[in-house]
Amino acid sequence: MSTIFTSSIGKKLMMSLAGFFLLAFLLVHLGINLLVIIYDDPMVYNKVAHFMGTNILVKIFEIVLMGGILLHIIYALILQIQNWIARPKRYSKANYSNTSFFSKFMIHTAIITLVFLAIHFADFYFKAKFGHTETLVVDGVLYHDLATEIVDKFKMLPFVVFYIAAFIFLGFHLVHGFQSAFKTYGLDNSRFTPVIQALAIVYSVVIVGGNTMIPLMIYFS
Amino acid sequence: MDLKLKIWRQKDSQSRGKFVNYKLNDVSPDSSFLEMLDVLNEELVERNEEPIVFDHDCREGICGACGMVINGRPHGPDSLITVCQLHMRKFKHGDTIVIEPWRARAFPLIKDLMVDRYAFDKLIQESGFVSVNTGSAPEANSIPVKKHYADLAMDAAACIGCGACVAACKNASAMLFVGAKVSHLTLLPQGKIEAKERVLQMVAKMDELGFGNCTNTGACEAECPKGITLTNIARLNREYYYAKV
Structure with a gap:
């Protein structure tokens, strides 16, 4: 008998739990990044970034987050490969059906997001952790000037375009992922599901809107 | 109505299948999709060709035997019906209809449009x-x-x-x-x-x-x-x- 970690339903549960955890993280991430455009003083963002980079609880959370990303990717890959194997010969004519549009492109939007994530990590995360960034000393404490780093990056047009495009694709991924997770948890009925579907759209619009607003406002400021 | 049919033909599970084009004229819009295939098969038999194999049984929409993907949709271009309940009036004169078998590893193909x-x-x-215990039916x-x-x-x-x-x-x-x-x-x-x-x-x-x-x-x-x-x-x-x- 298969276990909760190896059965088809179990694997989906693991993937969706990890995915939902990432949904929560995206909100926190957006909230912090909005500080760059809300406050003119770059030190507000730098102080929060400093706290995030040095607090022990946040550091533990960081490991959990990396685990969540890995878990989501590994389970998604296993499921996707099994799904490809389950249909060895494809139909010659594309299947027309009244299905959720974005659900058909989850693996494609996932690959785009993964490429974006690698570039994003190289640009900000690894640079802040291990690379060279400008530093500031305020009240005897050394801060990485990440706010200026962000502003410098988003003054470059190709960078702005790439970030916006990546977030739009991520938004497509989130619309289906958000509402699909609830079905995987077994929560689906005629009253509950329309609310969840509406929430999925609101959530995705907030994430995409917020994250595209940051580069746009910096570029045009 | 006259139709062009593009139908998946495969000799057996081991052979390589391919689409074969057929022309069928004077199809009654009142006939069912399976009846249209019956007419085509009669023509094929008369021409000494192998008829197209497809599953069917009750032809009343309740047995679940018939099934093929028609123009990209299982059971064809209508909702809440099986292929036997699909009527040719859903198509137009001159249409090309693509007919494929169910495609899934768990449903291996037997022949043409028939899967296991x-x-x-x-x-x-x-x-x-x-x-349940055998015996007389319990009181409902x-x-x-x-x-x-x-x-x-x-x-x-x-x-x-x-x-x-x-x-x-x-x-x-x-x-x-x-x-x-x-x-x-x-x-x-x-x-x-x-x-x-x-x-x-x-x-x-x-x-x-x-x-x-x-x-x-x-x-x-x-x-x-x-x-x-x-x-x-x-x-x-x-x-x-x-x-x-």
Whole structure:
């Protein structure tokens, strides 16, 4: 008998739990990044970034987050490969059906997001952790000037375009992922599901809107 | 009406199949899709060619035997019907109709449009039943069933096991079928007794038979001739977690 970690339903549960955890993280991430455009003083963002980079609880959370990303990717890959194997010969004519549009492109939007994530990590995360960034000393404490780093990056047009495009694709991924997770948890009925579907759209619009607003406002400021 | 037909022909499971084009003239718009294929087969026999093999039985939309993908849709361009209930008036004079078999690893092709859906029988044999003592039928009113649950169980029991859900799903998943069978039995007091074993065994068998994993796209629900809904998949998930904890 298969276990909760190896059965088809179990694997989906693991993937969706990890995915939902990432949904929560995206909100926190957006909230912090909005500080760059809300406050003119770059030190507000730098102080929060400093706290995030040095607090022990946040550091533990960081490991959990990396685990969540890995878990989501590994389970998604296993499921996707099994799904490809389950249909060895494809139909010659594309299947027309009244299905959720974005659900058909989850693996494609996932690959785009993964490429974006690698570039994003190289640009900000690894640079802040291990690379060279400008530093500031305020009240005897050394801060990485990440706010200026962000502003410098988003003054470059190709960078702005790439970030916006990546977030739009991520938004497509989130619309289906958000509402699909609830079905995987077994929560689906005629009253509950329309609310969840509406929430999925609101959530995705907030994430995409917020994250595209940051580069746009910096570029045009 | 005159039609161009592009039909998948494959000698047996080992051969390489290909699409073959046929022209069929003077098709009655009142004929059913299967009758149109019967007419084509008669022409093929007269020309001393091999007729097209396809599954069919009751031709009343209730047995679940017929099934083919017509212009990209299982059971063709209409909702809540099987192929035998599809009529040629749904098509226009001069149309090209592409006809393919169900495509899934768990449903190996036998010949032309006929696939082996024994995997569904294996799922039922595994645990898709209730164990009852033999003897005379019990008094129907001796076990009360709430109307709400009786209705839900009846809706799930409408599944005819045609395989359109697997055919429509981009992952060839059988979750709608298994969800319907688990719901139909588990919602009723008689089926509750073996509910845990049933869901665990059926899910394990479903995975073993090589069906894909559900991604909640809803393609199965959209193509099911009996209107089985995705809520049955959610119930299957719930029952599975409940059985596991």
